[in-house]
Amino acid sequence: MRIVVVGDVLLDVDISGTSERLSPDAPVPVVDVTGSSVRAGGAGLVAVLLAADGAEVELVTALSDDARSHDMRRALAGVRTIAGHSSGPTPVKTRVRTNDHAVTRLDEGCGAVAAPRVTAAMLESVAGADAIIVSDYGRGLAADPALRTALERRRSGVPLVWDPHPRGARPVASATVVTPNLAEAAAFTGHAAQGVTGAADAAGALAASWGCGSVVVTLGALGALLLTQPATGRPAGGPALPLLVPAVAVGAADVCGAGDRFAASLTLALAGGAGLADAVAAAVQAAGVFLTAGGVSALGRPAGPAPDAALGAVELAGAVRSAGGTVVATGGCFDLLHAGHARTLAAARRLGDCLIVCLNSDDSVRRLKGDHRPILGQQDRVDLLLALECVDAVLVFDEDTPETALGSIRPHLWVKGGDYAGATLPEAALVQSWGGQSVTVPYIAARSTTLLAGALARVG
Structure with a gap:
């Protein structure tokens, strides 16, 4: 190939360097070159x-x-x-x-x-x-x-x-495909192009002007927008719908x-x-x-190890703590994510500056719930949690309880749903040992994975 x-x-x-003073000749920084x-x-x-x-x-x-x-x-x-x-x-x-x-x-x-x-x-x-x-x-x-x-x-x-x-x-x-960024797409069309709507309009105009089948407009932090026109022209129902890849x-x-x-x-x-x-x-x-x-x-540096999700959660906790912020953590299986989970997670995030979810691995869930669980695999559960705006990182642990995971991130607040109110959490003493606090947030009644799984089984 x-x-x-x-x-x-x-x-x-x-050219890289440091700058700690202004030039006496003009108000411009003096750069002490350290490398190039x-x-x-x-x-x-x-x-x-x-x-x-x-x-x-x-x-x-x-x-x-x-x-x-x-x-x-x-x-x-x-x-x-x-x-x-x-x-x-x-x-x-x-x-x-x-x-x-x-x-x-x-x-x-x-x-x-x-x-x-x-x-x-x-x-x-x-x-x-x-x-x-x-x-x-x-x-x-x-x-x-x-x-x-x-x-x-x-x-x-x-x-x-x-x-x-x-x-x-x-x-x-x-x-096959042309790949302008948003600023280039605006320059090509002669019109201001902003956001997803502007990208979609520009992509359609450019595909028609250039006669090519597909245009993908890159949007920086927003991702990329792909517009593909059918080979036989636009369908009778209207223009082709663009695909936005975040x-x-x-x-x-x-x-x-x-x-x-x-x-x-x-x-x-x-x-x-x-x-x-x-x-x-x-x-x-x-x-x-x-x-x-x-x-x-x-470029040119030796390749390092692949990014590690656990390391990412630990680094996030350390960065927030160093900046004087509050690290919040919660945990569980989060199998079949439902409205009760989402509300608990959103409430937990409001309590601090980041929310890290300690997630039971597939093996851990099986030991706790039985061989029929989890319904969703570990990676799917991670992806669903990270798709929520309130979740900043996920830390998967393989033990039956999250003490080891908690010890690695040392949260200020350990948050559980209100169904744990009045219960004794084995990990509460550990959290308290570094000055943290375990709390509960309001419980959303009639929302549980077991109920949802049962409902799905009945309609299946």
Whole structure:
């Protein structure tokens, strides 16, 4: 499986440092540089990301022969590159960050240039690809007539993802999907596009204008909106309904490279045979993981272990506690989530600054409830809980009681439903040992998993 990345490469330079004083010459910060790094940007970043994913990648691009081109070639080490000649300088974008905050960006050689030269080898690479992604950064390569013809004539069944640029070329009509972000979609349509409604309107207008079947507008923290038009035109009942794939909040301050990660992952999923909707969902998730891991700043670091849900809950509790906030926890099986659960959880969240749910594992539930339980598996129960806005983290425990889990997060408040009022909780003494308090919230009568399961059995 060979993925060909077609597009413009940039050289990204990151300068990091500290700033504790202003210059005596002008009211600007003085940056004491502590480090710098050079990496491939634009289509080069897409190719590097795909290579890191283990894909067989070829990069079809144009390279200059100036001094910075040597840095570019080193940044592309490990990526097979088939390049034409660019008469312009190597575009360089230098970001300066101090104390984890962006200060400024310096652009060199990023203006308009003459169209690069496209070679026969570049066209042959496109013709033989198993999947193609065009990463257009507006420097003329994607506008070359011969290259566009090769893209339009790609082999049947080969997915083509086009990541456009407002100063770039019009996507070819045969593109499988075009992936503007919301600002780009607004620039392409000439109208302000805001939120989901604006994204849906822009996606429809762009699909009609470009003649492509699908447009996915990336929405940052909101996720991505996919609009696919039927091959035979719109159905008689009205326009096609868009699919909104929400993102998981990651709180990343630096989102540089997230769009490239999205496009690369989308292409990789399509190349593997995924349907478009599933591929978009995989790409949204991959972009979130990329940002959580540090984004482009983490490129080149050794890969760490996969994120651990328990560690996440412990880190959340520690962060809230360090900030002077109140950590609230509750626990249970939460099998067949119902209105009583939701109200208890919402009430618990109002008592503090975060709510962590200690959840019995499948084995723990079976020991407590019998072999017929749980009705829903552990991961489904985790997903349902995390879908509630009032739940900040879930910590799964395998013991019969939550003492070990509680000891790892040390909540200020341990909350149970009102059906425990007056009861003696084995874990209450443990919570009290670090100064915490066990409390109950009002019980919602006639709401229980047992009653719900019985009702379902009767209608089944």
